[in-house]
Each structure stands twice: as structure tokens, then as C-alpha cells.
Amino acid sequence: MKEKYILEVNDLSVSYHTYAGEVQCVRNISFNIEKGECLAIVGESGCGKSVTVKSLLGLIRPPEGEIKTGSSIRVEGEEVTGFSEKEWNEIRGDKIAMIFQDALAALNPTMKIGKQIEEVILNHRKIKKREAREMAIKLLEKVGVPEARKRSRQYPHEFSGGMRQRTMIAMMMANDPDILIADEPTTALDVTLQGQILELMRTFQQEKQMSLILVTHDLGVVAQMAQSVLVMYAGNIVEKGDVREIFYQTKHPYTIALLESQPSLMNDKSQGMHVIEGTPPDLLNPPSGCAFCDRCRFAMNLCKEKKPQFVECGNGHAVACWLYDEKIRACLGKKEGGRKE
Numbered sequence: 001m002k003e004k005y006i007l008e009v010n011d012l013s014v015s016y017h018t019y020a021g022e023v024q025c026v027r028n029i030s031f032n033i034e035k036g037e038c039l040a041i042v043g044e045s046g047c048g049k050s051v052t053v054k055s056l057l058g059l060i061r062p063p064e065g066e067i068k069t070g071s072s073i074r075v076e077g078e079e080v081t082g083f084s085e086k087e088w089n090e091i092r093g094d095k096i097a098m099i100f101q102d103a104l105a106a107l108n109p110t111m112k113i114g115k116q117i118e119e120v121i122l123n124h125r126k127i128k129k130r131e132a133r134e135m136a137i138k139l140l141e142k143v144g145v146p147e148a149r150k151r152s153r154q155y156p157h158e159f160s161g162g163m164r165q166r167t168m169i170a171m172m173m174a175n176d177p178d179i180l181i182a183d184e185p186t187t188a189l190d191v192t193l194q195g196q197i198l199e200l201m202r203t204f205q206q207e208k209q210m211s212l213i214l215v216t217h218d219l220g221v222v223a224q225m226a227q228s229v230l231v232m233y234a235g236n237i238v239e240k241g242d243v244r245e246i247f248y249q250t251k252h253p254y255t256i257a258l259l260e261s262q263p264s265l266m267n268d269k270s271q272g273m274h275v276i277e278g279t280p281p282d283l284l285n286p287p288s289g290c291a292f293c294d295r296c297r298f299a300m301n302l303c304k305e306k307k308p309q310f311v312e313c314g315n316g317h318a319v320a321c322w323l324y325d326e327k328i329r330a331c332l333g334k335k336e337g338g339r340k341e
Contacts, residue, residue, distance in 0.1 A: 005032040006076055006178055006211050007056070007096075013068035014051050014060055021284045025051040027235040033179070033228075038205065038212040040226035040243070042219065042258070046280060048235040049215045050101075053181045056213075057098055058088035076178065094124045097177040099201075101184040103164035107156040113140070114152025117171050124175045139170040143200060162193040166200065173204055180205070183215045198225060219262050223247060228316075231255045234280050234291035241317030251319035253296045290322070298323055 014026040026048040033039045041049045054060055058080070060067055073080050075095055080088075100106040108116055117136035118129065125132070133152075140148035143166040156164055165185060172180060182201060186194035202225060205212050214225055222229060222243065229246040231239040231254065239252040250256050260274040278295035281287050290296070293303040302322055311324040322328050 004034065005074075006035045007033045007213075008072070008074040009052075009056070010072040010074075012052065012055060012071045012073065014048075014055055014071075015066050015068060016051075017064055017066065024283045024286050025235055026055070027286065029230075029232075029235075029237045031230055031237065031240065033211050033213065035178070035211055036205070036209045037228065038214060038226045039228050039230065040214045040216060040222040041230045041232060042216060042222055043232035044217065044258075044276075044280065047232040049232055050183055052232070053098065053183055053213060053215055056179075056181065057092055057096060058083060058085075089123070093120055093172070093177065094175045095177060096179040096181070097172040097175070098181040098183065099165075099168050099172050099185050101187055103161070103168045104156060106168060107164060109156055112153055112155060113159070113167055117152075117167070117174055120171050120174045135174070136170075139174060140167070143167070143170045143173075144196075145170075161188055162197070165189065165193075165197055169197070169200060169204070173208075176208055177210065179211045179213065181213045181215070184217070185214075186216075186218075186221065194221075201225075219247075219259065231258070234286065235283055236291055236320065238292065238321070239317075239319045241313070242315060245313075245315055245317040249313070249317065251313060251317070251324060252292075252321050253298050253323075254292045257295075290320075300328075302328070 009032070010030045012026055012029050013024070016023045016025055029052065031039070041052065043049055051060070055067055056073060067081055071081055075091065080091070114133060114136045117139060118132040121127070121132040121135055122129070137148050137152050140152055145151050145163055145166055151159070159167065185201070186197050189197060198221065201212065204210065212225075214221070216222060226243045229241065229243050230237050231246070231252065233254050239246065239255045246255065247259070250259060257276045261276055276295060281291050281294070287293065287304070288307065289305050290299075290303040290308055293299045296303065300322060308320045308322045308325065310318045310320050312318050313324065
């Protein structure tokens with residue numbers, strides 16, 4: 001029987017060990033992605049987005065980083081959390097690949113562009129170097145690098161930011177991965193280039209029926225690219241669902257605050273920018289209750305004491321918030337009714 005999900009993550013927890021103590025970056029998160037689906041992971045800086053996707057590629061390095069016991073990551077039905085570095089190298093770049101935020105840092109500054117793409121191809125394919133070289137040039141042409149043969153003999157510092165990001169896409173697409181992770185792929189680019197890079201990624205995704213995990217804080221990009229969304233806060237997933245549900249049937253107070261804080265040409269300038277007051281909790285000592293409690297305008301005493309569980313809202317939409325617990329809603333309804341009398 002064919003697996004429904006190409007990637008399944010269950011109870012994933014990741015910590016980093018520092019001089020100050022254990023930073024619990026990701027705490028018991030679960031999600032799945034289907035073949036050909038685009039899943040967006042959104043949230044503020046430091047919420048655990050990048051740590052989550054690095055876990056999917058085996059890039060959490062002990063002893064500093066640790067994927068906790070009980071965590072499960074299954075790629076095409078195969079459990080990968082116990083993989084050796086050799087086993088990770090076999091699937092990294094082949095089954096699952098990643099485009100990093102800073103292409104200049106991700107590329108080797110001492111190696112020519114074409115050579116770097118060739119190495120990725122030769123790591124997973126038994127072909128001659130000459131064939132790999134021609135494949136690299138064709139990939140550069142496909143991602144829109146002009147004079148690809150000439151540019152393949154240049155170094156990363158000779159490319160513009162947009163060209164470097166196109167090179168990263170070419171490199172990651174060299175072996176037709178089943179899952180592509182893009183970690184803030186357009187952050188350092190201007191608006192015109194952002195649109196070009198996103199369109200390029202979408203074209204590849206549709207051509208190859210590839211699954212795409214898009215890590216971003218830009219909700220405009222999410223609306224343009226994603227079918228489903230995970231909203232992360234302080235190492236937890238607080239809301240998840242279809243992109244339309246998240247945008248138009250928003251439930252969690254944090255998601256509401258994120259949407260309100262997005263700049264818009266339609267905003268009344270006299271009202272100023274919406275901001276989320278306060279700061280995220282210290283993950284050296286995460287709260288026992290809801291992590292967003294101290295910044296939430298709807299917070300109750302229960303929110304400080306006990307972590308909310310996910311409540312299903314229909315159509316695959318779920319939220320971790322006490323406001324949507326049936327018993328709490330019933331109690332709130334009685335109190336409101338009592339006040340009216």
C-alpha cells in the first residue's frame with residue numbers, strides 16, 4: 001500500500017545545550033506533508049522554524065544539538081532519526097534537499113559554481129564528470145542564469161544575490177528531490193527578484209510533483225505559494241490548517257496578531273503599525289501553560305497553568321488554545337449569560 005504522506009513528523013523535540021543550560025527550541029510538534037503539497041511554516045524569529053527543518057535533514061549536531069528520545073521523522077515511510085552520517089548523505093540532496101537563506105554562506109567561496117553543482121550530481125549519480133558538467137550547465141540555463149557555460153566557471157562572489165539564489169535552486173534540483181525545503185529563500189532579495197525566485201520554485205514543484213516546505217515570516221509569500229500552514233510560537237505549533245482557513249477563519253490569538261502586524265498599502269497611516277506587545281518566553285525555562293499567555297489579550301488564569309491541546313475546527317483546521325475548548329466555552333457562555341441577567 002502506498003504511503004499517504006511523503007513526510008511524517010511526530011512528537012519532535014529538539015534542544016541545544018549551552019553554558020546557560022538546555023534551550024528547548026522545539027517541543028513535541030507533529031505534522032505531515034503529502035506528495036506535491038506546499039506547506040508553509042510561519043512565525044517570529046526564534047520560534048523554532050529553522051531548527052525544525054534542519055532536523056528533517058539530519059543537521060542537528062551532537063553534543064550541542066539533540067533530537068530528543070521519542071521524536072519520529074519518517075521520509076517515505078522510513079524512520080530517519082537514528083540514521084548515521086553516511087545514511088543521511090545518501091538521502092540528503094536526493095530524497096530531501098534544502099535551499100538556505102544566505103546563498104553566499106551556503107556556497108563554497110573557493111570553488112567555481114559549475115564544480116559545486118557537478119559534485120552534488122556525482123554524489124548521487126554514477127555518471128562521468130563530463131556528463132555532470134553538461135548537466136550543471138543545463139541546470140543553470142533552466143534557472144535563468146545568462147551565459148551559463150561562461151558563468152559556470154565563475155566563483156560565488158562574482159554572482160549577484162539573485163543569481164546565487166538561482167544557483168542554489170539549480171544545485172538542489174540536480175537530483176530531483178522528492179521534498180525541497182526553502183528556508184527564507186527570498187529574504188535578502190528585492191521585491192522583483194523575490195517574485196522571480198518564487199515563480200521558479202513553483203514551476204519546479206509542479207513539473208516534478210515535488211513536496212515543498214517553505215519557511216518564512218512573510219505571510220504574503222504564504223498566501224501566494226502554500227496549500228497548508230503551520231503557525232509556530234516558542235517551539236510549539238499553535239495553529240495548523242489549509243491556507244484559506246488560516247487567513248480567513250483565523251483562531252489563535254497569536255495568528256491573529258501576526259496577520260494584524262503585516263504591513264499593507266490599505267492600512268490607515270494615522271493608526272500606525274500594529275505590534276505584538278511583549279517578548280517570547282525564555283526557552284531555557286519554558287512556561288508550563290500556554291507560551292503566548294503573557295502577550296495575549298484574551299489570557300485566562302488557566303492559560304498560565306496548563307498547556308492547551310489541539311482542538312479540531314473542521315476541514316483539517318486545528319488550534320491549540322483554551323478559548324476553543326468546549327468546557328471553557330460553556331463556562332464563558334454561562335458567565336456572559338449571568339452578567340446579562
